[in-house]
């Protein structure tokens with residue numbers, strides 16, 4: 423549960439902390455970090471630009487990478503009750519025909535659980551033990567000195583000046599913090615020129631544990647399980663989507679040859695054009711994650727396309743690694759601790775981001791000839807092979823195995 427707290431009050435509470443931490447952005451990464459630091463006895467100041475919301479957001483398939491944070495926070499059981507196992511994965515060809523069915527969680531089984539959850543529910547799980555936060559608040563200015571960071575924080579209630587030992591920017595893909603720390607030439611963006619609408623449909627026992635995807639020529643449709651509902655993602659090139667959902671869905675229907683009531687339900691939902699989330703499918707990569715006493719975390723450091731379904735899991739793992747690096751550090755050791763976090767995590771995150779980009783290159787194509795070959799490859803290629811890069815990451819976690827062993 424989020425506990426709305428003024429910035430002033432948050433700053434006051436951390437006055438005697440051995441290390442004063444500011445976390446900017448309470449998304450997946452920032453909230454995970456703040457909660458882990460609270461478990462280790464600190465009172466980080468957490469500011470979030472958006473106002474408090476109970477919106478479900480979009481669907482997340484969470485890799486086992488998220489498991490350690492959830493277990494360390496003692497919220498694993500709550501997570502399990504608000505999520506569903508992502509058991510079956512069913513890729514369909516460019517005309518809608520089913521190509522294969524995989525037991526995906528069995529393939530990842532040794533590494534932990536693969537589950538589907540609404541982003542809003544994940545926020546509830548993470549904030550479950552109580553999360554003091556200032557919504558509608560942000561960082562307005564920072565001045566770094568060798569021994570501290572002076573910050574101006576702002577909200578409707580006015581500005582607050584405070585001094586911190588470290589500032590962590592977890593403010594997402596379009597991070598302001600990144601722009602404050604780095605030269606624009608130190609940030610690269612990968613734009614697929616595609617985008618997607620996100621919506622929800624009710625599910626039923628037949629579909630409760632399965633994800634279905636159509637990799638079309640010039641379009642993509644995905645349906646993913648969460649608790650009681652299914653998340654729908656319909657993507658295409660931004661130029662083709664400009665005419666709006668109804669025209670784009672008509673175009674998709676004209677390409678499908680295999681009628682499927684489940685996909686039809688998803689398409690009809692997007693067709694209504696009700697306030698669906700609209701995502702531009704682009705990502706970014708920062709050349710450096712740490713500058714002095716400030717660091718980037720999650721999508722702010724390396725943003726993710728949704729293609730590999732790994733960004734949120736990676737963001738939670740990075741938050742856990744950072745929390746471990748900061749755990750026993752004195753105020754003087756902050757900059758070294760941040761560098762240790764970057765050394766441990768950047769290569770892993772960039773490897774995952776590379777996988778995500780490669781998948782995007784395969785998925786977001788218009789060519790029908792390529793789509794035919796792609797269908798064939800999906801039929802022939804064992805999923806074990808496709809999942810190899812992910813398994814490699816799961817096998818080489820930088821986190822000590824001892825805490826993972828707390829599995830119930």
Ligand SMILES: Cc1cc2nc3c(=O)[nH]c(=O)nc-3n(C[C@H](O)[C@H](O)[C@H](O)COP(=O)(O)OP(=O)(O)OC[C@H]3O[C@@H](n4cnc5c(N)ncnc54)[C@H](O)[C@@H]3O)c2cc1C
Nearest residue numbers: 447449450451471483593594720721728731732733734735
């Ligand atoms: C449609 C879609 C589907 C996805 N599916 C998956 C999936 O299945 N599996 C998966 O693992 N990943 C998935 N991802 C990726 C995943 O959501 C992100 O990688 C993950 O949320 C990154 O976490 P984050 O905390 O860095 O960023 P976010 O979760 O975006 O959080 C950033 C937060 O910072 C706040 N903020 C922004 N600017 C400021 C500011 N100036 N001051 C204060 N606060 C600020 C924002 O309001 C937000 O709350 C998907 C993404 C999308 C868009």
